[in-house]
Amino acid sequence: MTLLSTLNDDMKQAMKAKEKDVLQVIRMIKASLQNEQIKLGRELTEEEDLTILAREMKQRRDSLAEFEKAHRDDLVEKVKIEIAIVERYLPAQLTEDEIRQIVLQAIEQTNATSSQSFGPVMGLVMPKVKGKADGALVNAVVKELLNNL
Incomplete structure (x- = not known):
């Protein structure tokens, strides 16, 4: 099962469960994957999927650091939730x-x-x-x- 099909299934579940945060993050990941597919003009490999997921995670971690510096607790919590959602799709992290x-x-x-x-x-x-x-x-x-x- 490809990452895109997994995201589509999870998106349907999030819609049914009315999980707006999950739905928003899945849509962003899916858009990034589809944009890369369009740019390359072909299906993505598993390694390319991982690269895009890693990029999405890095963006969120960078945002988290900036929001913590600015003492924006409202945004810190939102980004932490997004990070947890993106982590679902990444392989287990190395120690x-x-x-x-x-x-x-x-x-x-x-x-x-x-x-x-x-x-x-x-x-x-x-x-x-x-x-x-x-x-x-x-x-x-x-x-x-x-x-x-």
Whole structure:
């Protein structure tokens, strides 16, 4: 079952249950997926679906941080609800320890010896964690481990 068909089914359920927040988020995700399909002129792969979901999640996390800085508690709660809804469609997120293991393997594979090897290490790590980990966390772990070499 494709992500779009899952979203369509969930959208129908949200309409029946009159869940406006869920319906709104599903429509936004669906629109992003369909826009990407139109842009590419073909069906999306599972990896492309994950990329779009990760982008949607990042936008919401960035918004959450901005709203928290501005002390907009009304908007903070709304975005937290949206994040929870988007998380339903993402694969299980990796723990920091799991990310560390993947980064250590990449460091070993690239024979990295300093922070100069950041690009090649990230190049190996990101495809493995795409959609399963926050990019900022991965970035921080890679920098930390490379600086400790």
